[in-house]
Amino acid sequence: MEFSCSRGELLEAVNAVSRAVSSRATIPILSGIYMEALDDVLRLVATDMELGIEYTIPVKTVQTGSTVVNARIFNEMARRLPEGPITFYISGETPALKVRYHGSELTLNTMNPQEFPLLPAILDGDHLILTQGQFKEMTRLVCFAASTDESRPWFTGVLWDISPEEVRWVATDTHRLALLSGQATESVIQQNRQVILHAKTLSDVARLLSDDEASLQITITRSQALLETDRMRVILRIIEGQYPKYQQVIPRDYKTRMTVSVKALADSVDRASLAAIGKEGSNIIKLSSDKNTLTIRANSPEVGHIYEEVFVDVGGDPIPIAFNYRYLQDALKVITTDDVYMDLTATLAPGVLRPVGEERYLYLIVPVRTV
Amino acid sequence: MEFSCSRGELLEAVNAVSRAVSSRATIPILSGIYMEALDDVLRLVATDMELGIEYTIPVKTVQTGSTVVNARIFNEMARRLPEGPITFYISGETPALKVRYHGSELTLNTMNPQEFPLLPAILDGDHLILTQGQFKEMTRLVCFAASTDESRPWFTGVLWDISPEEVRWVATDTHRLALLSGQATESVIQQNRQVILHAKTLSDVARLLSDDEASLQITITRSQALLETDRMRVILRIIEGQYPKYQQVIPRDYKTRMTVSVKALADSVDRASLAAIGKEGSNIIKLSSDKNTLTIRANSPEVGHIYEEVFVDVGGDPIPIAFNYRYLQDALKVITTDDVYMDLTATLAPGVLRPVGEERYLYLIVPVRTV
Missing domain, CATH: 3.10.150.10 (DNA Polymerase III, subunit A, domain 2)
Structure with a gap:
């Protein structure tokens, strides 16, 4: 050589x-x-x-x-x-x-x-073409919601729910769930299918791709997924197992819709988290709304307490609800629209964030029961 | 309040x-x-x-x-x-x-x-004024040479060797020694004195100072040093103990002087370090010179071996010598002149780096005995 x-x-x-x-x-x-x-x-x-x-x-x-x-x-x-x-x-x-x-x-x-165990040269299977930018967006908006607990491997993965019309990417750790849908540039599949790929690995692979329209060829066999660009071939193992029926946990409707600035909400949640940390704070922040004001409260015997006001537009009756602030923070970090809807149904029913003007994405948070 | x-x-x-x-x-x-x-x-x-x-x-x-x-x-x-x-x-x-x-x-x-234990309001003692830039330069060029081994506290410090004419800052971990000298803007001292201040703490304080000519007022009492700027007062504890007689280890003369580009030498040492790491490599690189070429060799059973050539100007007879590459790397990272002298006396005598055109600084490295 x-x-x-x-x-x-x-x-x-x-x-x-x-x-x-x-x-x-x-x-x-x-x-x-x-x-x-x-x-x-x-x-x-x-x-x-x-x-x-x-x-x-x-x-x-x-x-x-x-x-x-x-x-x-x-x-x-x-x-x-x-x-x-x-x-x-x-x-x-x-x-x-x-x-x-x-x-x-x-x-x-x-x-x-x-x-050296070389990669297989050719793989037969279902075939998709995405843009590299699309793949990167998917990893940014979805992967963080997966679990890192390897004892339930399917929750460490992102579900690719593939039909001829669209691909849905879903990740959940059972406390929150992120869902993005998109259309493949090209799609040749035998039948609807669901495959689970490791979220952390998808994020790693995304770092090697470009942000643009360059195409990413995807071949999915029974046990592996192959991602191909001009210069690169990546083979991922598919995680075995049946992904939970995620559609069942997504509320079809809502009773109250709040429209709020992503930045204002994120800043307030960040500050409120100061008084939500520590042993007894348990990461809980309590939200309640009144006309045009969303109030966030947190309390920690070690630190003190906080009362935050955020301007919102409320449609529907006020529904008090409590969340683990980390789950809110995670989503507010990746949503890039100016405003977000927070859709609520009941104090103990999941809340759903939807970027205003971006129908393809939703993020669901299971509330915390408080006294 | x-x-x-x-x-x-x-x-x-x-x-x-x-x-x-x-x-x-x-x-x-x-x-x-x-x-x-x-x-x-x-x-x-x-x-x-x-x-x-x-x-x-x-x-x-x-x-x-x-x-x-x-x-x-x-x-x-x-x-x-x-x-x-x-x-x-x-x-x-x-x-x-x-x-x-x-x-x-x-x-x-x-x-x-x-x-709360407040800081003392006024301190009497010897008095110096430096520029903040001078203090930062001192921490950059000297502190890294101190030891982190707290069992011999004075080696974790920087010696301030103060006379009416100049201040010398010295740090050593016994394997290498850095020395910078400078003049205070103002100096009111009773007599020559030596104080040892913790190197890590000095580096931390330097981050709070500006790079410019703004003045730094220094008061040194028996047990403490006080640093003052417009807005800030910093009190440091003086490390007790007698600093070793550092002058005795600095060679007064040299037999061979090599003049070499700092960047070329740093790049070659970085590459040579690849084959100097690992259990059996012991971080040793071997230097030898011949007319206008400095040769660096390193060998590690795990990795392989390397042979690097660097263009140098050699005055005097070639002296082969071996160093721990880390000690060379550390100094080459902070020296900002284009060229540096490497002054050698004997294979087992310390080598001394001096930035070309900058008389105030020297850096001494104890060589390694090899077979």
């Missing part, structure tokens, strides 16, 4: 595939990055067996071949390389990877590329 | 004094910020008994008085307050601090201000 390339493209590729390397790899080969010089293309691959990433960059290949190097070291190296052409080649009996730049030379230990 | 002020100035004051609050305060009152409304001035004070900070801002005082509030909560609150005037007043039988803004109100628990 021998090739030369620029530092910039190599660094991009190494950064991308490094996201699939487990920091606690128990099988030594999985701590490595597989690299293969083909005709004028370098392919890098890393996987932790849950997530696999393959990234291709243009290089000048002198001799084809492959090797595996430690991912952490290779990443550190790529960041420190000087500008200008860099040459890589294999040499020695216990093959080492030589890295040459200027007059200097780094020699890295390697692992046997035969042992 | 009742006063009103703007959020911006309050936040500046709270941020400043918060640096003196221990996150593990065992005496409850020390987890608090003392605040006292005087005629049109608010004074905030915090201390962990090692470091005390007092900060004064202009306010509109309606009624003078004092209280103590939890520092962490008060800091969080100040960050979350809205723009616009904010009113503070004490009310209730178990006095609470009320904070009013718009129509909202926060009520904070308080502690007894009589229990």
Whole structure:
């Protein structure tokens, strides 16, 4: 194997595939990055067996071949390389990877590329095309609502509820639920289907995508999802299990609709949280409304208490309700419209936030029972 | 007590004094910020008994008085307050601090201000005036060389070696030593004296100062140092003990002087460090020179090995030497000149870095004995 390339493209590729390397790899080969010089293309691959990433960059290949190097070291190296052409080649009996730049030379230990679990080349399955921007928006608006408790794996995931007409992305930790719907640019599916993909992994993958209209090809098999861009292939394991019937928990109607500025509400909730923390505060804030005023109260024996007023437009009878402030905060951080509806049905029924002018998204919060 | 002020100035004051609050305060009152409304001035004070900070801002005082509030909560609150005037007043039988803004109100628990250990009002002692920029430069160039091992307290400090002509600031952890000298704008001292101040604390204080010529008044008593600016008073405890005779370890002469680009050397050392890490690498890099080339080598059974070439100007016979790369890296990060001298005497004698064109600073590294 021998090739030369620029530092910039190599660094991009190494950064991308490094996201699939487990920091606690128990099988030594999985701590490595597989690299293969083909005709004028370098392919890098890393996987932790849950997530696999393959990234291709243009290089000048002198001799084809492959090797595996430690991912952490290779990443550190790529960041420190000087500008200008860099040459890589294999040499020695216990093959080492030589890295040459200027007059200097780094020699890295390697692992046997035969042992590396490569990603499957072609996958058959249902097929979708999204824009990369759409995928990123989905991860921003939905993933945070998933649970981090691995004992119920399906709640750590985002449900992709796919029909020919639309895709719905849903995440919940049972205390709150986020739902976004959207249309695929193209969709070839056998029948409606539901797949669950790990929320944290989706967020990681989103960081490797662009914010724009560039397309993301998605293939879904029985057990895996494949995401493809020009330069990158990502394989995710599908989480097994039946996702709860999320439609049943979303109220079809509301009794009271408040319209409120997202920023004003977020600022007030942030301040109210000061008196909601601590052992006895239990993160609870109490909301009540009166004509054009939403009142937020919180009380903590350790800190003190707070009374916040926010200007709102109230339609319907006032319904007092109490929430864990964190669940409100999380949603108010990601909603980008100026105003939001807060739809309430009863003191002990879920409240629903809907961005004003954005029908595709809703966020549901289960209230807290207070004395 | 009742006063009103703007959020911006309050936040500046709270941020400043918060640096003196221990996150593990065992005496409850020390987890608090003392605040006292005087005629049109608010004074905030915090201390962990090692470091005390007092900060004064202009306010509109309606009624003078004092209280103590939890520092962490008060800091969080100040960050979350809205723009616009904010009113503070004490009310209730178990006095609470009320904070009013718009129509909202926060009520904070308080502690007894009589229990708070205030800073001494006036201190007699030796007197120096530095610029704030000079103080910041000192912390940047010297503090990092101090030790973090509290078992030998004087090595965790920076020595201030004060004579009527100059001040020398010295820090060492016995593996390397940084020395900066400078002239005070004004200096009224009884006799030459040496005081040791905690390096970490000096760095913390530097963050509260400006980069410019604004003056910093320094008073040094037997056991404390007082630093004063327009708005702030900082009291530091002097570390007891006799500082080692640092002059004895600084070579008076050198046999070989290399002149090298700081950036080129820093980049090469960074890359060489890749093959110097790990259990068996022991952080060692080996330097040797030949005409106009400085060669850096490192070797780690786990990673591989590296050979780096850096262009240098060598005066004198080549002297091979080995360093812990971290000690070189630390100094190359803070030296801002283009070039640096590396002065060597022998393979097992300390090497000395001196920024080219900057006589006031030197940095000494004890070499490593290799086989």
